[in-house]
Amino acid sequence: MTRPPMPRLVAGALGLTLVAAGVLKAGRPLDLGRVIEAYRILPALAAPAVAAVLPWIEVACGALLVGGKLRLGAAAVAAALGLAFLSSGLAALARGLHPLCGCFGKYSVEIGAATIAIEAALLAAAAVTLVGEWRRAGAPPPPSSH
Amino acid sequence: MxxxxxxxxxxxxxxxxxxxxxxxxxxxxxxxxxALGRPLPRRAETDPRYLPHPRARELYFASRAVFADVRSRSGYERGHIPGALHLPAEAFAEAFGRVGTRFRPEDKIVLYCDGPSCTLADSVVPKLLAAGFHRVRIYEGGIEEWAARGEQVRVGEAE
Structure with a gap:
């Protein structure tokens, strides 16, 4: 029995994390919108739409990574999300703001070293997954058994 | 490629x-x-724990509440509601040890921070409730709205 390659294990863990994060946020757009506003990055008019859509992007990405479909695109979107989360957290801290991270819905805590570390880990996992899927997409197809 | x-x-x-x-x-x-394409509704519109400006103003000028600014020292010193105590969320325990004696359990306590999108005051509420103060409210508009409405703002160190 061969073990799955490391990027696949990372993709699975990342996928499950994204699904959990999305499910905990989905259906609570008002709460999430207020968290988004608290970062003071997007215009106030954009917060409701982002709050309505973001959890479902996380759920879709996570499910695709776990299910092994469209993994290249899912890894790219996950990496973009990870980069956006990390940079917005750092930007808030740099401006002396301490909003809730909004990472896991009602289980969120104020941003700080711990949430920045989680966001960095998410970005690293997405980068590992993306590199793995990028290489796999360029590899020759396995020989047919027929 | x-x-x-x-x-x-x-x-x-x-x-x-x-x-x-x-x-x-x-x-x-x-x-x-x-609703898309418009700002999110203010919490003060639906949740009695959050005060709109007229209600906060009424309590302030009638001296019917103790106001507390939960921002950092630099934020407080840049401008605060005159008479507001400094109770920074980031150092609550130390600050509460210093100014907590100025709260009485029957007092209405009004917390505020920067503005509607600031969540620092929300993080202080459970700590005050745990300390036995149950009449805690949040002035949602915060110092930004207070200043924008032309109310007096005091600059400088904690009083």
């Missing part, structure tokens, strides 16, 4: 487009959905 880039972009665009369509559709039919 080009094919991989194309595949990456096509898959990413499909995921984003379908997720966005699903999210917006869900938001449209979910009773908890939010």
């Amino acid at each position: 080009t094919a991989r880039v194309g595949r990456l972009l096509a898959e990413s665009a499909a995921i984003l487009a379908l997720s966005a369509l699903w999210g917006l559709g869900w938001n449209a039919v979910d009773p908890r959905g939010v």
